[in-house]
Amino acid sequence: KQWYQRRVAITAGQFTFHRIHGSRIRLSNSSKTATRLEAAKFYDNGVVYSALPLSGHAKFVVQAQELAVGWSGSFKIGVILISPEVFKDGFQPPRYSPAMPHSWVWSSLSLHVGQDLKISYGSVNLEDLKKGDKLGMEISREGTLQFLVNDRSQGAAATNVYSTDKLVYGFVDHYGQAVTSTIGYVITQNQFTV
Numbered sequence: 339k340q341w342y343q344r345r346v347a348i349t350a351g352q353f354t355f356h357r358i359h360g361s362r363i364r365l366s367n368s369s370k371t372a373t374r375l376e377a378a379k380f381y382d383n384g385v386v387y388s389a390l391p392l393s394g395h396a397k398f399v400v401q402a403q404e405l406a407v408g409w410s411g412s413f414k415i416g417v418i419l420i421s422p423e424v425f426k427d428g429f430q431p432p433r434y435s436p437a438m439p440h441s442w443v444w445s446s447l448s449l450h451v452g453q454d455l456k457i458s459y460g461s462v463n464l465e466d467l468k469k470g471d472k473l474g475m476e477i478s479r480e481g482t483l484q485f486l487v488n489d490r491s492q493g494a495a496a497t498n499v500y501s502t503d504k505l506v507y508g509f510v511d512h513y514g515q516a517v518t519s520t521i522g523y524v525i526t527q528n529q530f531t532v
Contacts, residue, residue, distance in 0.1 A: 353398075353524040356387040356507075358422040363512065371520040374512040377406045384512030387422040388524075391505035392477060397525045398508040399474030399486065402467050404518035411514025412465045415473055415485060416443035416450075419504040440504070442496045443511075444485045449495050460485060460492030465515065472522055475508060 354369035362375045362383040374384035392398060402413065419440040443450040449459035467473065467487070474486040481500035485492045499506055510519055 353521055354389045355521070356389045356422040358425050359387065360385040360512070367520065371403065371518065372510070372512060373404070373518040374516070377404075377517040378408070381409050381411065381514050384516065386510050386512070386519075387418070388508040391421075391507055392417065392526070393500075393506070394526050395477070395479045396506075397474060397476045397486075397523070399472050399489075399522040399524070400510055400519040401522045402469055402471045402473065402516070402518075403520050405467070405469055405515045406517050407515070409514035410465070411446070411516075412467055413473055413516040413519070414443055414445040414464070414511035414513055415475060415509070416441055416511075417475065417477070417483060417499060417506050417508055419502060419506060421505060422507060442483055442499070444492075444495065445511075445513075451496060459495060460487070462487045462492060467516075473510075473519075474522070477506070 355365055355372050357369070359365065359372065360383040362380055363386055364373050364375055365371065366373065369389070372386040388398060405412070439452055441452065444459060444464065446465050447458050447460065447463050449456040464473070472488050475483060476486060477483050477499055481498045482494055483496040483499045484494050512519065
């Protein structure tokens with residue numbers, strides 16, 4: 339067996355948000371931009387998922403395009419080991435919380451892992467994000483997850499994300515102040531056997 343690596347840079351034009359999303363989300367820009375509708379009246383139902391699962395060495399970054407005033411809370415970002423297709427019959431969580439199984443979620447200054455909570459994750463409070471800031475995640479080939487703000491790592495959030503046979507999807511929750519985001523870039527690097 340011979341091992342080699344293939345680096346695939348998927349541009350924002352090729353990688354999109356999934357067709358299944360929160361009830362107040364409108365996708366535009368060929369499904370690369372997500373906007374929570376009626377953001378002045380409602381703070382939730384703004385979840386979007388990556389259209390494709392993340393695998394190998396993966397980096398998924400979105401840019402904050404619009405923020406609203408008057409709400410607490412902001413973007414939440416994470417990975418989930420459930421395909422968005424399970425939500426095709428209608429129900430999906432209006433927002434991500436510690437009660438969401440099979441997920442790692444960064445919210446404000448807290449890291450939620452399933453029903454466990456790790457306080458004070460990262461050096462940036464997501465409620466302080468400004469228009470133009472980049473928010474993302476990176477998963478090593480070994481399954482170590484870290485979150486990023488403006489390409490700066492906030493530290494290891496989880497290990498063994500790839501340890502099950504389930505596919506890993508990225509998600510962004512447009513919650514509270516978070517109104518619009520656009521996919522910035524996605525990079526994957528996989529190992530193949532020949």
